[in-house]
Amino acid sequence: MAPPTTPTLAPPDAPPPSTDLADAEPDTGRKRGLTGYLLLLPAAVWLALFFVVPFYSLAATSLYDPSGSDFRGYEMTYAFGNYVDAVQEYWTPLLRALAYGAAATLICLVLGYVLAYAIAFRAGRWKNLMLVLVIAPFFTSFLLRTLSWKLILADDGYVVDTLQFLHLLGDDGRLLATPVAVVAGLAYNFLPFMVLPLYASIDKIDPRLIEASSDLYAHPAVGFLKVTWPLSLPGVVSGTLLTFIPAAGDYINAQLLGSPNQRVIGSVIQSQFTDAGDYPSAAALSMVLMVLIVALVLVYVRRAGTEELL
Amino acid sequence: MSQVAEGAGPASAPGVVPGADPGGARGAAYDGLRLRSVTKRFATFTAVDDLDLDVPAGSFFALLGPSGCGKTTTLRMVAGLETPTSGSITLGEQDITWAKPYRRPVNTVFQSYALFPHLDIFENVAFGLRRRKRKDVKEKVAEMLDLVELGSQARKKPAQLSGGQQQRVALARALINEPEVLLLDEPLGALDLKLRRGMQIELKRIQTEVGLTFVHVTHDQEEAMTMADTVAVMNAGVIEQMGAPAELYENPRSTFVANFLGQSNLVAGTVLSRSADLTTVDMHGIQVSVPTARTHTDGDAGWVGIRPEKVLIGDEGAELDAPGNTIPGGVVTDVSFVGVSTQYLVRMPWGQELQVFAQNTGRQRLFTTGERVELSWRPEYAFLLDAAQDASAGAQRDGA
Numbered sequence: 001m002a003p004p005t006t007p008t009l010a011p012p013d014a015p016p017p018s019t020d021l022a023d024a025e026p027d028t029g030r031k032r033g034l035t036g037y038l039l040l041l042p043a044a045v046w047l048a049l050f051f052v053v054p055f056y057s058l059a060a061t062s063l064y065d066p067s068g069s070d071f072r073g074y075e076m077t078y079a080f081g082n083y084v085d086a087v088q089e090y091w092t093p094l095l096r097a098l099a100y101g102a103a104a105t106l107i108c109l110v111l112g113y114v115l116a117y118a119i120a121f122r123a124g125r126w127k128n129l130m131l132v133l134v135i136a137p138f139f140t141s142f143l144l145r146t147l148s149w150k151l152i153l154a155d156d157g158y159v160v161d162t163l164q165f166l167h168l169l170g171d172d173g174r175l176l177a178t179p180v181a182v183v184a185g186l187a188y189n190f191l192p193f194m195v196l197p198l199y200a201s202i203d204k205i206d207p208r209l210i211e212a213s214s215d216l217y218a219h220p221a222v223g224f225l226k227v228t229w230p231l232s233l234p235g236v237v238s239g240t241l242l243t244f245i246p247a248a249g250d251y252i253n254a255q256l257l258g259s260p261n262q263r264v265i266g267s268v269i270q271s272q273f274t275d276a277g278d279y280p281s282a283a284a285l286s287m288v289l290m291v292l293i294v295a296l297v298l299v300y301v302r303r304a305g306t307e308e309l310l
Numbered sequence: 311m312s313q314v315a316e317g318a319g320p321a322s323a324p325g326v327v328p329g330a331d332p333g334g335a336r337g338a339a340y341d342g343l344r345l346r347s348v349t350k351r352f353a354t355f356t357a358v359d360d361l362d363l364d365v366p367a368g369s370f371f372a373l374l375g376p377s378g379c380g381k382t383t384t385l386r387m388v389a390g391l392e393t394p395t396s397g398s399i400t401l402g403e404q405d406i407t408w409a410k411p412y413r414r415p416v417n418t419v420f421q422s423y424a425l426f427p428h429l430d431i432f433e434n435v436a437f438g439l440r441r442r443k444r445k446d447v448k449e450k451v452a453e454m455l456d457l458v459e460l461g462s463q464a465r466k467k468p469a470q471l472s473g474g475q476q477q478r479v480a481l482a483r484a485l486i487n488e489p490e491v492l493l494l495d496e497p498l499g500a501l502d503l504k505l506r507r508g509m510q511i512e513l514k515r516i517q518t519e520v521g522l523t524f525v526h527v528t529h530d531q532e533e534a535m536t537m538a539d540t541v542a543v544m545n546a547g548v549i550e551q552m553g554a555p556a557e558l559y560e561n562p563r564s565t566f567v568a569n570f571l572g573q574s575n576l577v578a579g580t581v582l583s584r585s586a587d588l589t590t591v592d593m594h595g596i597q598v599s600v601p602t603a604r605t606h607t608d609g610d611a612g613w614v615g616i617r618p619e620k621v622l623i624g625d626e627g628a629e630l631d632a633p634g635n636t637i638p639g640g641v642v643t644d645v646s647f648v649g650v651s652t653q654y655l656v657r658m659p660w661g662q663e664l665q666v667f668a669q670n671t672g673r674q675r676l677f678t679t680g681e682r683v684e685l686s687w688r689p690e691y692a693f694l695l696d697a698a699q700d701a702s703a704g705a706q707r708d709g710a
Contacts, residue, residue, distance in 0.1 A: 206422075208420055208422065208424040209424050209426060211424065212418070212420060212424040212426070213426075214411040214412050215411050215416075215417055215484075216412075216417065216437045216441060217412045217413075217438050217441040217487070218412055218437070218441045219412055220412075222441060223412075227428075
């Protein structure tokens with residue numbers, strides 16, 4: 001057999017290249033380091049101004065004395081009770097938001113995977129056109145697109161008519177103002193966030209690997225499970241995160257397509273801030289939502305075995 | 311490339327009977343791989359054209375040809391990754407023409423290895439066994455990894471291995487399934503020269519050891535000749551000639567084979583007479599003879615072919631020990647001293663330059679540029695090819 005690879009020409013214990021080079025290196029290294037920091041500066045300033053400061057302000061607000069108000073001003077009392085009160089009162093819309101987000105993400109994953117797979121492997125010269133079509137809805141406003149779903153799912157719309165005709169929906173059954181409408185709206189609005197990372201991942205898969213699995217006695221379905229799916233996991237993970245995080249925080253779909261029964265935590269936070277003017281409670285809820293989502297994401301990424309993505 | 315294909319394509323049809331029963335294995339007992347009238351047409355061109363092929367069980371068979379000649383398409387049809395437009399493929403008694411790739415007792419070593427990047431070496435090799443729900447996976451994989459000397463690398467990912475190691479993993483992954491036919495698609499193409507020579511010997515050793523049928527696709531004539539028992543030279547979708555490496559080299563039937571396997575001097579000539587064992591040809595006023603068994607044309611004209619190392623070079627009027635064909639009046643135009651041999655270019659009276667390889671035995675002095683010399687060769691080494699064929703067909707290594 002050929003010697004165990006790397007028949008290197010240089011002996012393994014060869015001395016390090018040239019001392020001249022070694023001397024010159026620290027100098028260039030220092031210079032490069034400084035340039036690196038300078039390049040980081042704009043982003044660092046941006047993050048400080050628009051993330052660190054507001055985050056600190058939000059965290060502080062959540063601990064203000066709840067009896068304060070916009071007019072009289074707030075007092076910092078480290079009122080951790082704000083959190084207990086907020087969660088006790090609003091745990092249903094909180095869980096509902098997470099459940100709607102999860103359902104929409106699952107639907108997006110199934111639809112998006114099929115679509116991304118088709119674009120990557122079957123679209124041929126239509127690839128770019130199809131990708132443009134995936135993003136095309138973004139050219140209209142998010143609100144407008146959600147409002148148009150109101151028409152599609154309206155009580156006298158053709159979707160409801162058809163479902164009633166098929167007796168899948170009772171005569172006075174409706175879609176609007178139900179969880180179905182909210183989840184459908186979320187899935188529709190966030191589908192591109194799922195498709196694009198999935199496509200990027202699937203498109204990178206060498207089709208010869210699928211041929212190889214077939215050559216090695218794997219039925220196409222088994223080949224998918226053992227080769228295509230694991231190789232597309234980075235796309236699955238980033239796609240589900242990009243879908244779930246905004247979908248769980250979204251309240252436009254619930255407000256426009258749902259009823260007060262479908263109220264999600266985003267709505268609560270919004271009305272606490274703008275209508276009730278209860279800043280500490282709104283801030284506490286925002287923090288809870290954020291922590292919950294981060295925790296879920298961490299658990300999920302760990303389970304998916306793709307920590308190296310983060 | 312396209313010029314080569316055009317030149318040799320039409321001309322090769324009459325002279326050569328593709329796949330003319332090389333092993334003599336006919337009848338029901340045949341247990342090898344057999345292709346009959348296999349044609350594969352893509353939208354705009356025919357990749358494989360009415361191909362007949364017999365690969366006897368247990369042989370090391372090479373499909374040799376330039377890129378685009380249809381050899382890889384042929385291999386993929388045997389693997390089931392392409393379906394033939396027409397024709398049949400059988401393996402022993404079994405017709406596998408339409409069988410799904412995962413139902414064929416055939417495995418492939420892919421050109422770029424196609425190792426599963428997310429699985430470690432052990433799982434890559436175990437893949438086929440696991441799909442077939444074999445019980446003794448652990449022992450068999452360990453055994454196979456030892457055979458290819460990668461036992462210590464079992465838990466590494468393919469990306470952590472060198473090209474040569476990946477190649478051996480690909481081989482192990484296919485071999486472990488004990489396929490009836492192992493297909494190798496340019497398996498050594500990505501390796502550097504030194505490693506490639508080592509792997510050639512290694513592959514041959516493994517083939518002898520396991521006794522499986524190997525079908526090896528390559529464009530490297532040296533690789534094909536050193537490894538295979540039988541070589542089929544393929545060009546433009548058809549087999550030009552098939553046989554043992556020495557037979558192909560010594561007695562090529564077409565200009566394509568004469569040029570693609572090694573090098574040949576081809577000189578235009580007209581046939582003067584034919585007898586049972588000798589054909590006499592007029593070559594620019596000089597009479598030479600070619601054994602009738604090595605005459606591959608029925609026409610009045612032909613290419614007289616002679617390998618450069620079969621040509622003897624000597625001083626004008628020197629009594630060379632080759633009785634028969636002597637051509638005087640040459641002038642040395644180029645001398646390349648290689649060490650083991652000297653390669654001369656000699657301009658003949660009719661203007662053509664012939665190649666002469668003189669082995670450096672020490673018995674003969676070196677000639678220098680401008681010297682007048684005489685060339686000769688034994689008639690039994692010459693061959694006569696169809697004049698309609700392109701004399702430069704297949705000569706891509708020197709020419710284009």
